[in-house]
Amino acid sequence: MFDLTDVSYVKRITVGSTDPERLSSEAAVQAEADLLNKCLAPTSRGKIIGIEKNFSLLNIGEHQVVLQAMVYHIGFARKPYWLEDDGMKS
Template sequence: MFDLTDVGYVHRIVVGSINPEQLQREDEIRASTALLNRCLSDSPKGRIVGIEKTFSLLNIGEHQVVLQAMIYHVGFSRRPFWLEPSKEGQS
């Protein structure tokens, strides 16, 4: 049984683009998805404790750009040794 009081570390994983000046390439999206899968299957096994969904429409000149991202918050009882701390400073 999973209990939120057991969570001692939360890692944030962004899958998709949230910054129009730094669009994620396909290989970066695959790497983020692979990291999410590893967090949910490797030991210690993490659990998704929250999900943010973002969707933005931008007009750049005559073109319309759609930015979409899913941001997963994966909770662990402790930080896995194989997982680097979050670069955003929000861990």
Template sequence: MSTERFQLTEMRYIKRIVVGNDNPQNIKTEAEIEEAMALVNRCLAGSPRGYILNTEKSFGLYNIGEHQVVLQYAVYNIGFARKPMYLD
């Protein structure tokens, strides 16, 4: 493992990735949630390597018709020294 640490001042690009359902009018499928999580993993393992700068976790209770729905999501803010080509 490298002893070199990243510097926050070197972060030139930040990608915000939402994993989960954040909009009750647009419910995401399991495949879309898995795709978002795969993107998070690629950002953390690929080249150039990204670093998690912040995570936001939230949930909401919504009444849709007669049903009560709980939506949960996490937002990952991943910083890069330069923008990866696969994010274009």
């Protein structure tokens, strides 16, 4: 049984495009999905504790661009040793 009181570290993983100036390539989206899967693997013991769904339509000239992203909040009992630091202090 997973209890939120056991969560001491939360990793935020964005899968998809959120910035119209820098659209994510297919390789970048696949790398984000691979990190998500690694966090949810039985050996990592991460659990999804929240999901943000982002969707926006942009008109750039005559073209319409759709930006879609899912942001997953993965909770861990402690920070996994293999998880890279994203430069932010905890």
